[in-house]
Amino acid sequence: MPKLIRQLNRNTAIAIVVGGVIGSGIFMKPSLMAAQLQSPILLLSVWVVAGIITLFGALSNAEVAAMFPETGGQYVFFQKMYGHSFAFVYGWAAFAVFNTAGNASIAYVFSQYMGYLIDLPRLSNATEQSFTLSIPYIGTFFPLQNIGVKLLTIVVIIVFTAISYRSVQYGGRVQRILTALKAVAIVLLIGGVFFSGKGEASNIVQNTSSMPGGWMMVSAYIAALAGAFWAYDGWNNISFVAGEIKEPQKNIPQSLFMGLSFCIVVYVLVNLAFVYLMPVQQIAASSFIASDAANIAWGSIGGILITLMVMLFVLGTTNANILATSRVTFAMADNSKLFAWAGKVQPQYKTPGNALWLNALWTICLIISGSFDMLTDILIFVSWFFYGMSALGVFLLRKKMKNVNRAYKVWGYPVVPAIFVAFTAFFLIVTLMNDIHHYQNGQTQVIHSVLGILITIVGVPIYYISRKK
Template identity: 30%
Template sequence: MGGPASEAASAADAWGERLPRKLGLWSAVAVLIGSTIGSGIFRTPASIAYHIDEVWSFALAWVAGGVVALAGALTFAELASMYPRSGGIYVYVREAFGRLPAFLFGWAELLILRPAAYGAIAVTSSEYAWRVLGVDHSELLLRVGAVSLSRAQLLAIAMIVVVGAVNRRGVEFGAVVQNLSTVLKVGALLGLIALGLVLVPGELPMHAATLRPEAPAFVLGMVAILWAYDGWCDLGFVSGEIRDPQRTLPKVFILGTAAVVGLYLAVNLVYLRVVPLAQMVDSPLIAADVAAALVGPIGVTLIAAAVVVSTFGTLNGSMMTGPRVFYAMAEDRLFFSALAKVHPRYGTPTGSIALSVALGAVFVSVRSFAELAEHFVIGIWPFYALSVAAVFVLRRRQPDRPRPYRTWGYPAVPLLFLAASLFLLISYAVQQPLVFAVDLAILLTGVPVYLWWSRRAA
C-alpha cells in the first residue's frame, strides 16, 4: 500500500511501523503540550466558575483534573512503550479488547470527535486573529448553496488547509511549527503568571460567591476542566514516528503532562488573585481581562495574539496526530485502503491527512453541528477508560511481553483513573440523559459499518 521507502521502513522497524521515525524527545514534548494547551485555559474558567462557586472547590476541581490527567498519562506510558505504533488508543483497545471496540473508537473520531476538534479550534483561532486586526469576524463574505460563510469561517478553513499542507510535507516539518508555537504559548502563560504574582499582592478571597447545589455542579465543572486538560493522550497517535520510542514515550507522557498541570494550576492562581470568583462568571475571556487589569488595554491585544498562536499550534498538533487513527484503521483493512498509503517522499499518510482536512472544513462550514460536537466530547471518555483497563488485561494475557516502563503506582493509579472515568460518565448520564443517549446512539451506528467492512476485508 506504500512505496518502496515505506516498505524499507517497515522492514527496518522493530515493530513493523511503515511511517518513518523522525520525532525526537523535545518534538514529542511539544506535540503533547501543544495538543493539550489550546483555548481551554484562556476561556473555560468562566464556565467552571458558573458551576463551582467556592474558591476551595474551584481549586480542588483543577487539582483533581490534573491528578486524573497524570494518572492517565502514567498508564498510557506503559501502553505506548509496549505498542509504539501509529494509532494510539485504537491500537491499545484493539490489542486488549478486539477489533470492534477499536473500530468504534475510530468511528467516533471520524464522525464527530476529530472534525469537531478541527472546527472548534480553527474557528477560535480565526475569531481571535480578526480581533487582533480589529476586523468584524462575523461578517458574511461567501454563500455556497444554502451555506453562508463568515470571515471567521473562511479563515478557519484556510488554517485547516495550511496545517494539512504542512503535515503532508513530513512529520518533521509539522514538528517545526509545533515546537515554535508551543514555545510561544508556554512563554505567554509564564509571562501572565509572572506578572500576576509580582503585580498583585495579597491573599485569595476564600468566601463563597453564591449558593448552588454542589455535587451536580462540581461534575459539570469537571467536564469543562477535563476538556481543558484533554490532549495529553494524543502523543500515542504518533508513537510510530518517534525515535527510540520505548525510552522516549514514557518520559514525554509523564513530563509533558506534569508540565501542563503545573502551568494550569499556576495560571488559575493568577486568575483568582486578579478576578474574584463571583466576577469570573461574567468574564468569558478571562485571560484577556486579567491581562488588561495587569498591563492595560495592550494586554487584551497581547492575550488575543497569544490565543491565536496557542490555538493554531493545537490545530497543527491535532493534524499531526488525528490522521494516524484513520491510517491505523485502514492498515487493518477496516477503512478505505487509500488512507493507508504512505507518501514515498515525505513518509506521511497523505490520504488520511486529506480526509482530515475535508472533515474539518465541513465542520466549520456547517455550524449547526457545533452544539452536538460540544456535547459529544464526553464520548471520548469510554475509550480513555478502555485504554487504561487494557493495562490490566494485557498484563494477564501477555505477561512476558517486554515492558520498558511499568505504570508507577500500579494498580492504584490506573484504578484511580477508571474510578474517575466511571464517576464522570455515570454522573453525566444522570444529569444529561438525552445528550448521553444521542452520543451512545451515534457511537452504535458504527457496529453495522464494522460488520460490513469486516466482511469486505474477508
C-alpha cells in the same frame, strides 16, 4: 511499499503533549466553572484533581504505548485488548466526532480572535438565515453564518495539513517552535499578573453566598471537571504518532509525565492569577476572563496582548492535533475497505498523506456546518469512555500477555489504573444523569451524551459492512 519512519525525538514528543493540551480551554472554561462552583478554592481544586486523574490515565496508556509503539495509538491498543471490531468503533468515533470536531473547534477559536483585531467579512443576517439544514433531535445548522470566520478557519486547517503532509520533521519543528513561544507567553502572563500589584490575596478564599451544597455541589463539581477535562484533552496525541518516535519505550512515558506535569502547574498558576486579580463572582460574570485579567493588570493594551497570546496557543494546538489525529484514520485502513485509501503512505514524503487530507475534508465540512459546537459538547463524554476502556485494558493485557517484556510499567499498579477506571465510570454516569435532567427541564434540545453513544454505535454496522476479509 513505503512506510512511516521514526523521526521524532523526545523534545518533539514533549512539545506534542504540551501543544496538544494547552490551547484555548484555559481561557474559555474558568468563567463557566466559577459560575458553577462559586468558590475560588474549589475552582483551583478542580484543575488539580482533573490534572491528576488525567495523568493517571496517561500513565496507564503509556504502559501499553511502550509495548506497542505503533502509529494509530489507542486504535492499535484496542485491537490487542478487545479485538478489531471494538478498535474500529473507536476509530470511527474519533473520525466522526472527537478528533475532527476537536480540530475544527480549536482552529475556529483562532479565527474568532482574529475577528477582534480585524473585521472579517460577513453576510447579511437575511442571507445567513436563507440557507439552513435541520436534523430532528440534533439541531439546525447555518452554513453561511460567520462566513469570514469559517473561511479563515478552513485556511488554517489546510495550511497545517499541508505542513504535516510535506514532512513529519517539519511539522514537528513547527510544533517545537510554537510550544517554546507558548511557554514564554505563559511565563509572561503569570509573572505579569502577580507582579502587577493589582490583585488581592483575600480573593483566593472568599466564596459567594450562592455556593451550592449537597448533591447540587457534586453535580456542579462534575460539570466543572468536564470543563477541565476538555482543557486537558489532547495528551493522547503522542500515542497516535508512536510509530514515528525514536526510542518510544523511553520517550513516550517520559514525554507524557513531563508534558502533563507542566500543564497541571501552568493551569493551576493561571487560575490562581485570575482569582488573585478578581473575586470569584467577577470571574463568573466575565465573558472573556483572560482579557479582563489583562486589562486589570496592564491596562487597555492587555486585551490586545491576550488576544495575540490566545491565537498563538491555538495555532500550536491545531498543528499538534492535525499532526497526530490523522494517524488514527491511517491505522483504520488495516481492517476496513472504507478507509483503505487513507492507509497509503505518501511515497515521496513518507507521511500518511491521504489520511491527513481525509481528516481535513471532514473537518472542513464540520466548520461549514457549524455543528462542531454541539459535537464538542459530546466530545468529552465519548472520548472519556474510550480512555476508561484503555486503562481497563491494562489489566486485561497483564493477564493475556503476562510474559511479554514491558519496557515501562505504570507506576502504582494496580491502584493508579483502578482509580482512573472507577473515576471514569462515575464521571460518565453523573454526566449522563445531568444531561437527561437538563433535557427534561428544557435547558437543552439534545441529550449530548446519548447522541455521542448513538454516533459511536453507528460504527458497528459500518465495520461489518466495510471490513476486509
